[in-house]
Amino acid sequence: MKARRPGEPGPADHTAPLLRVDELVVDLPRPDGDGRAVRVVDGVSFDVPAGTTVGLIGESGSGKTMTALAVIGLLPDRAATGGELVWRGEDLLRPGTDWRRVRGHQISMIFQDPLAALNPSLTIGRQVGEILRRAGRPRAEVRATVIDLLGRAGVPEPERRMSSYPHEFSGGLRQRAMIALALAGNPSLLLADEPTTALDVTVQARILRLLRSIQQEQGLAMLLVSHDLRVIAHVADEVVVMYAGRVAERGRAAEVLRRPGHPYTRALVASVPAVRTRTALADPLPGAPATPANRPSGCAFHPRCPLARDRCRTEVPRTREVAPGRWSACHFAEEVLIP
Template sequence: MKDLLRVNNLSIFAPTAAGEVPLVRSLTFNVSGGERVALVGESGSGKSVTARAIMRLDPGLRTQGEVLFDGQELSTIPEEDMAGIRGGGIGMVFQDPMSALNPLMRIGEQIAEPLAARGVPRRTALAKARQVLDELGVADAARRMWAYPHEFSGGMRQRVVIAMALVAEPSLLIADEPTTALDVRAQEQVLALLSEVSRQRGLATLIITHDIGIVAEFAQRVMVMYSGSCVEHGSVAEIFERPTHPYTQALLQAVPRLDGPIERLVSLPGSSPRPGARPVGCPFAPRCSQAVEKCRTENPELLTSGGHGPHEVACHLAHMEVTQNA
């Protein structure tokens, strides 16, 4: 299928007193039309800055590389065209619904806003807002359109934010931790809803999460990020069957089992390096129980790993095994 979003060698730098610090390094990936891709990794790995760089939301950060949406290079188009793409061709949902909503505006008006901004008449825009609320399972949408955000629960507010993102019928949705701020029950409901809407609309979705359980439930393909780089990428089936990077293996071991206690089974000792304090060699080496000398001196490239379907990994050990077995 054709690439809808293509990110080529995206690097993101933050200015500091001591010079520029790389937050994301040479990230390359694509999302095809209708495809659901997950970006997973622990806190600080660069997931949100990547999403925000695609949308050009952090003008204080310098980016390098290409971001092609529907064949159009987003990093060079005028800001007013970019503003049209936000909430237009690309819908966005962030972690905290409250910060995305105006507390003083009725929710129907807020959902209709992206259409109104595109010159759609108010009545038509409101009718469409109501229709999207219906689609998102908000009972009695015709009445509840006139409520204010504080009258809604967290889960309902996030549905409103999703409705805002969907009202202009985007072809791509970027959802950054869309359920993290919700209670467990609302998390499940909102995730199920997103999944259903993505499937029904044939909506390509880039979902960002630190929860590998959400990856399994929602996505078809996954990229694992560590310290600003992609360390493993592949189809969800392939990554869950054959996790190859020791970091991915640790993430998978940390999934709470449905039949067991909810706490993490294994917690990965240590923490990921701060941007600017990334070691030479593999960024995961200081926490990796399998690291050898080469891991501490040479940064491994993301290379194709044997398996069924797409699978790439940036790990010297994986490629040594492949070479030895060849």
């Protein structure tokens, strides 16, 4: 039997997740060039089942975007990785992965800033159709498919607007064009990195509804990166809470947000009144977030944690199952879970 190359689809395994991230590690050189590395992602693990949305949530510097970039093979050139990224039974981190077969075709990404991600010198239609032309599709078929993709993404008058340039689109339309571009290769997994951050609240809601609709229509899995718990609560089935490059907590989104199992998650939920009730006042999260470059000893959250004890300052907590389907990296998670 011929062996499959990494990233090449194999026989369907309905018991396995579409993507399994297992003890992922990403090291980047320090900006000061002293030769040492910063571990920006430190032992991150989670699954993305087919057809579901997994939310990566955390403050700036938590490692969310680096995790997503590792999944699609777009880390900086000098990055070093470890662990496993098992996509359809094959580890993408093994030497020999043909990212051209994976990126855009099997896994696609919607970037945070569409104006920066889109080429200003090419029309929207040209950019959306690039992956189709590279596949050798006839010109008439490419044009028809691009019009269809733009229309499905909510771009009005797609036949006319495909000739526009990115600067001629509003922020919301540029994000819709990015969604069309990401769907052009018919992927199974969509990575969305803060897809609504630069948009006003009304447009944010429309984009989130669009993503959810497309996902359900096509059976896509989605990995959604966000710092906004309201977005995660609205869209995600599962949630992975990250802090200083590590997983603090993961589980079903509704359960995690209703009854957090980590002090950091509890503080995040308390800081967003809409996640709790319509009338509750926000309780700001105290202190400055730790980053991988200045990660404290022991539990990285201990300087900001009201439950911190001597053990928290010296011992890194392991991620463990603290309730069915719930994992927490807190020495005292059971206390946190008590209503």
